[in-house]
Amino acid sequence: MRAMEWCEARANDRRVAWLVVLVICFGIMFSVTRPIANGDLSWHLALGRYISETGSIPDTEVFTHTAKGAPMVAHEWLSQLAMYQAVEAWGVLGVRWLCAVLASVVVLALFAWLRRDGVPPALALLGTLAYVAVAQGRFQVRPHMFHLLIFIALYGYLFVHRPKLRPRELIGIIFATTVWLNIHSAGLIFPALVVLYVAVECLQQLFGWRQPESSDLGEGKWQRLAILALGVVAASLITPHQFRVFPYVMESIEVNTASSEWLPITSFWDRRERMQFSVEAFWLIGGLTWLVALGSIRRVSSSLLAVVLALSFMPLTAQRHLSVYFAPVLFSFGELARWLRRQPAGRTRAAVQGTISVAALITVLVMTPQLLNFPRDLEWIGRYPSSSHNFSDHVFPVGAVDFLNKVRLESRLYHPARWGGYIEWETHGSYPTFSDGRWVTIGKKIMSDGYGIEVRAASTFSKLDEYGINLLLVPRGWTEEATGWKRGWLTLFENVNAGVYLRNTPETRSDLERVREYYVFEGVPFDPVFGFDEHIAYKWNNGWARRFRVERTHLDQFRMSETTVIRSGGNRVNGW
Secondary structure (H helix, E strand, C coil), X not given: CHHHHHHHXXXXXXXXXXHHHHHHHHHHHHHHHCCECCCHHHHHHHHHHHHHHHCCCCCECCCECCCCCCECCCCCHHHHHHHHHHHHHHCHHHHHHHHHHHHXXXXXXXXXXXXXXXXXXXXXXXXXXXXXXXXXXXXXXCCHHHHHHHXXXXXXXXXXXXXXXXXXXXXXXXXXHHHHHHHCHHXXXXXXXXXXXXXXXXXXXXXXXXXXXXXXXXXXXXXXXXXXXXXXXXXXXXXXXXXXXXXXXXXXXXXXXXXXXXXXXXXXXXXXXXCCCHHHXXXXXXXXXXXXXXXXXXXXXXXXXHHHHHHHHHHHCCHHHHHHHHHHHHHHXXXXXXXXXXXXXXXXXXXHHHHHHHHHHHHHXXXXXXXXXXXXXXXXXXXXXXXXXXXXXXXXXXXXHHHHHHHCCCCCXXXXXXXXXXXXXXXXXXXXXXXXCCHHXXXXXXXXXXXXXXXXXXXXXXXXXXXXXXXXEEECCHHXXXXXXXXXXXXXXXXXXXXXXXXXXXXXXXXXXXXHHHHHHHCCCCECCCECCHHHHHHHCHHHHHHCCCCHHHXXXXXXXXXXXXXXXXXXXXXX
């Protein structure tokens, strides 16, 4: 009993609660030490670089050869520019730290808003932990981290702080909304929520469901609320793309349905890619929110209930919306705190003790994976402090793209869509890509055709002919498994996870000559008839081979064939 009393006293000490939240943020910060595996970051950085170098925001496609000139909505241009400027200042590692700081500030802001709403430290800590469990998968190195931070700041200011909406406050909110909509088009959620709130509030006053109070947003005065709604709606149009963003968002929702992040959270029970405890935390927070909403429906403003319930249902349409679950947390834990204050001391004590137990359990469950990864994170910091290890060489064709940068070929390139952004970023646009993660801009047909080639469909080679592809950058083993792999393709480079292949025709002769000259310069054998061979390359120049991820451990898995020995000719180098 004394131990529980001590724990209760410590849990209700705001300094201890803040310390635990800071430990959680520390775990989030350390996650940036792992190499990037997200394929979208690269094209975000490439667009930021394009905007910085040209001083203009593109409205047509500029990176791909398949959709060049197609209409494009650069709806994240401001955050992409900010991320690129961070890279310019501190390297790619810098932008990773920047996004980690943003994620940490989001967690700190949620805890601060809970405390601002009068939630006791133990209960506020429990709410923060529950949110981290449900939203951890959305803490990524991507522009939406800027969106999430401004979302929680504006939402808390409007619906927790509830300003009176005097002119200065209205101008500040409208200005922040304008910035937000240039950071990320998902900011359209905010004007929609404000319009929903104002509409329900006006109906509530019209039918006398609840009289406005001085503590309500704008003191419940419909004139101020109407100005707020009109202002944030107008702010959504103060962007370079203006009205075009609305059809873009609708089309984006339609074409991205094949992506796992657009699947409803209910479909993630048995999927390997779901984040640990995210589904369970979703039902915990959602169930609590709906229960509290039913219990307080006659006391709480219907307009606030409408906003909270709308946000609580969003993950049922797409699991990427789990990041908005700070709103149900703020509402339900705030109402629980007010309910506890009305209870007898004994019941409050029992509730606090239960809260401590659940918070401790969630802390252990959420933080255990971070603690298990801590030694590996320290290893990454010690071994790979340089920018050359920012992107995972197990996910991206790091060595193959380095090779392409060296030889500067001119043939039209095909590659899997997940590598498109990385190629755009690392080659500085010198290799127009086939496609990347921007489904709406690239178009369904190109994305579908590209996927068909990637999985080696029956129409693979006819599609390559249709798009005029003479150069392939594909995963290692793609050629062995492709049905009907044609002769006439020459291996230019292969390593542990990728290969570069050129169609051997008169029109590609100049590219082949560039490759031959490059290998002569590097002292690496290259046969224009049989192409590149990893084993020979490693044997003749293992320094070059290791630099381009031609790894000994990989080569040891294969037995050097007699053909390789014959092909080498003992001392045959660049056998022209």
